[in-house]
Amino acid sequence: MGIQSWLSLWFGLTLPAIVLMYMFKRKYVDTTVPSHLLWERVLRNLEANRPWQKLQNRLLLWLQLLAAALMVFALMQPFMQVSGGGSAHVVIVADTSGSMSAQMQPSAEGGAATRLEWMQQRIKEYVKDRGRRSEITLLSVGASPMTLVSHESDRAAIDKAVDGLRPYYGQASYRETLSLASALTREEHDAEVVIFTDSYWKPDTAPIAFQVPVSVEKVQGELPHNVSIDQFGISPKGNADSSYAAVAVLSTNAEASVSAEVNLYGDEQLLTSRMLELEPGKRLTESFSDLPFAEVYRLELSQDDGYAADNHSFAFGLGHGSSRVLLLTSGNLFLEKALQLSGAEVTRVSLDESKDKTAENNGSTNKEAGKSSEAADVPPVPEGEFDLLVIDGDVPEGFRQGKWAELTAKTPLWTIGGEGAKIGNQGGRAVLAKHPVTAYVNLSGVYFGTLVDQAPAWGEPVIKLGDQPIVYAGSENGRPRLSFNFLLQDSDLPLSPEFPVMVSNALEWMTSGKGSGLGRYMAGAQADIPIAADTVAAKWIPKSGLAQADGHPAAEALRNEQGISPVQLVPEYPGLYAFEQQNEAGEKLNHWLAVTADPYEADWSNDQGPAVSQAATNAGESEAGAGSGTSGSNETTNRAGSLMPWLAALALAVIAAEWGVYQRGRSI
Structure with missing residues (x-):
């Protein structure tokens, strides 16, 4: 049994008031007088009796006290706790935040491995024992409130929904889920809300108001031991x-x-292992030096602890610092040095222009023999993969076929000069469009001589001299392309201090689409992903960390009307993922991305529970709803209805009995 309004206990002051009335009541004695002349003297004697009297055992007194007590008890709004006789509608809020994945101690009930698994058992028991006559609505706390079942009476469907609960490691929607539970029960008269949680909720100064009874079931157990990589x-x-x-x-x-043993890996190769001593309440900073370059670094705790979501952390090597550039040129020291200063590894292949000019002047009549001789003079394609191909000047015919043609088709291409009729410079001020290649430059005072008259279909002009385009940028077959419609030898741009900046911009923009580390994101957050124009399919593939250890499946990328969306929701499980893109030819491009858990979920120092409040009709349970609940027990508050009608009926019966005594004219 419970009380909903202890404030009504003040009405209990009516009981001593009734007793005082009987103590001050005058006692009249039946007197026989021989004549009405003596009546006046008898009245004077009666008025002189004592105001304070000893209480006597009077039936009327006890009936009045009982009636007053019943009325006061009814005003306190008592209710009964009845097993299996719950409300018609029960809204269950399941806390599925990251902290619910913490491991339970061996002494936990039912042998459950995690708090979430124990909560699943508790919910099933509640539905079976106390909610068997109720309709169940199950809400989970995730990125946003999720309604798993609504007004469901089929116990098999409810159990299936409970079994499908999974932890969410991002920023959990605590307040939003409580607001949804309050809204679902606002207009209902026979409903209640039960919150299953470990009570580690983010502080909230504005409690959520409920119009129905609300209770909290703690699923916590003993505090597990945890070592985290912050x-x-x-x-x-x-x-x-x-x-x-x-x-x-x-x-x-x-x-x-x-003591904690940590292992540091570079591209899944063990680089170093150390045993560290951690002090309670203190953070330990550990440094590692002389590490070789790796695309992905992984730091892990070698032993398992109570919370696995913070046992791995990832970092990425600087991708642009190791870009491989293949430069085809007859000799351009300024360009080669500018690429090297931008952090690129440059492989130079010389173009012998003298042979081309000699063959052109001789006017050889045997074209087939000329082609064979030219093909024989073409150097082989260097081994390895290249991030950028730079062609400085006209490209000989031999570089347009075979493996050179294949390399040109699949590699970002930057051409300088190129084919086309030579035209004069009409003059004018340099006009720069907003583009990554033109960042931090203005080309003020730079001279440009002879230009090449060409307008590629794959790009848009990003630099003009007056109305004359001189630089085009765009993409072809999903590969970035950049074209300078002038030779560097016909300009003093290489002598300008802006030339190295422009080369660095071009290198960064044209190699940004290669597989590289995109950084760290919290689970469920939004990430901007560079999508190649010819991408037809993309998916998230777990490669390491908790996601791979738990067997988290690959997930398809989000799509929009244009195809694969460049704005993606990162997966909800911590770990290392490869965002794999595939084009129609079957070629694949990977981007690495590390997913981390919300660090708050590993902080178990704030055991405050959900912040809720109730309206006046249910004010008596506001303390219980604010987080007191029960810890480690299966007892819940389940109301079968108010006792006020029964108490009111009993009070009326007592008043009727009191009236009968009064009618008889005696109180003994």
């Missing part, structure tokens, strides 16, 4: 060819010093 980063010690350094920050919630 931060992890990689930085080069010097230029792109030097070693790398790493810094990690670790902490623990243990009450005493603990």
Whole structure:
């Protein structure tokens, strides 16, 4: 039994008031007088009796006290706790935030491995024992409130929905889910809300108001031991060819010093392993030096603890610092040095223009023999993969076929000069469009001589001299393309201090689409992904960390009306993912992305529970709803209805009995 309005206990002051009335009541004695002349003297004697009297055992007094007590008890709005006789509609809020994935101690009930699994058992027991005559609505706390079942009476469907609960490691929608539960029960008279949680909720100064009874079921157990990797980063010690350094920050919630072994991997190759001593309440900063370059670094705790979501952390090497550039040129020292200063690894292939000019002047009549001789003079394609192909000047015919043609088709291409009729410069001020290639430059005072008259269909002009386009940028077959409609030898641009900046811009823009690390994102957050124009399919593939350990499946990428959306929701499981893009030819391009859990979910110092309040009709349970609940027990508050009608009927019966006594004219 419970009380909903303890404030009504003040009406209990009517009981001593009734007693005082009987103590001050005058006592009249039947007197026989021989004559009405003596009546006046008898009245004077009666008025002189004592005001304070000893209470006597009077039936009328006890009936009045009982009636007053019943009325006061009814005003306190009592209710009964009845097993299996719950409300007609029960809204169950299941806390599926990241902290619910914490491991339970061996002493936990039912042998459940995690808080979430224990919560699933508790919900099933509640539905079976106390909600068997109720309609169930099940809500889960995720990125947004999720309604798994609504007004469901089929116990098999409810159990299936409960079994499908999974932890969400991003920023959980605590307040939004409670608001939805309140809205679903606002207009209902026979409903209640039950919140299953570990009580580690983010502080909320504005409680959610409920119009129905609300209770909290704690699913917590003993506090598990946890060691977390709070931060992890990689930085080069010097230029792109030097070693790398790493810094990690670790902490623990243990009450005493603990040892933790950490392993550092580079592209899944073990680089170093260390045993660290962690002090309670302190963060440990550990440095790693002389590390070789790797595309992906992974720091992991070698032993399992109570919370696996923060046992791995990832960092990425600087992709642009290791870009491989293949430069085809007859000799351009300024261009080659500018590419190297931008951090590129340049492989130069010389174009012998003298042979082309000699063959053109001789006017050879044997064209087939000329082609054979030219093909024989073409150097082989260098081994390895290249991120950018730069062609400085006219391209000989031999470079337009065979493996050179295949390389040109699949590699971002930057041409300088190129084919087309030579035209004069009409003059004018340089006009720059907003583009990554033109960032931080203005080309003021730069001279341009002879230009090439060509307008490629794959791009738009990003630099003009007056109305004359001189630089085009765009993409062809999903590959970035850049064209300078002038030779560097016919301009003083290489002598300008803006030339290295422009080369660096071009290198960064044209190599940004290669597989590289996109950084860290919290689970469920939005990420901007560079999508190639010819991409027809894309998906998220777990490669390492908790996502791979738990067997998280690959997920298809989001689409919009144009195809694969460049704005993607990152997966909800922490770990390392490859965003794999595939074009019609079957070629694949990967981008690495690390997904982390909300760090708040590993902080178990704030055991405050959900912030809820109730209207006046249910004010008596506001404290219980605010997080007191029950811990480690299966007892819940389940109301079968108010006792006020029964108490009112009993009070009326007592008043009727009191009236009968009064009618008889005696109170004894």
